[in-house]
């Protein structure tokens with residue numbers, strides 16, 4: 853098994869390929885590529901093969917940590933023109949749009965109270981810590 857396939861399985865991701873990963877003492881950044889050719893509107897699931905443009909900066913979400921390291925997913929996204937919602941960044945299966953949340957769905961399911969825009973260095977490890985982190989915002 854290739855390392856990229858192993859990382860994809862460990863992270864529980866579907867509909868993507870792992871392009872590369874970066875490891876530092878504090879974090880792991882996994883760069884992904886969507887495998888589908890159609891672009892999906894995140895608000896209504898309208899789909900199209902027509903790409904309005906590509907975002908110049910990769911979107912990035914905090915994922916569940918791997919060991920002692922923070923894990924971030926990075927992915928280049930395109931924008932589509934939805935008849936109902938206008939020009940909008942395509943959706944991904946593992947997270948809500950970055951404008952709504954900086955966390956993957958796995959993090960949100962595990963920590964339902966995590967503030968959507970919180971980008972602190974550590975996820976809270978207990979409800980008490982989570983309450984404290986809310987006050988720190």
Ligand SMILES: [Zn+2]
Nearest residue numbers: 893896934937
């Ligand atoms: Zn739409």
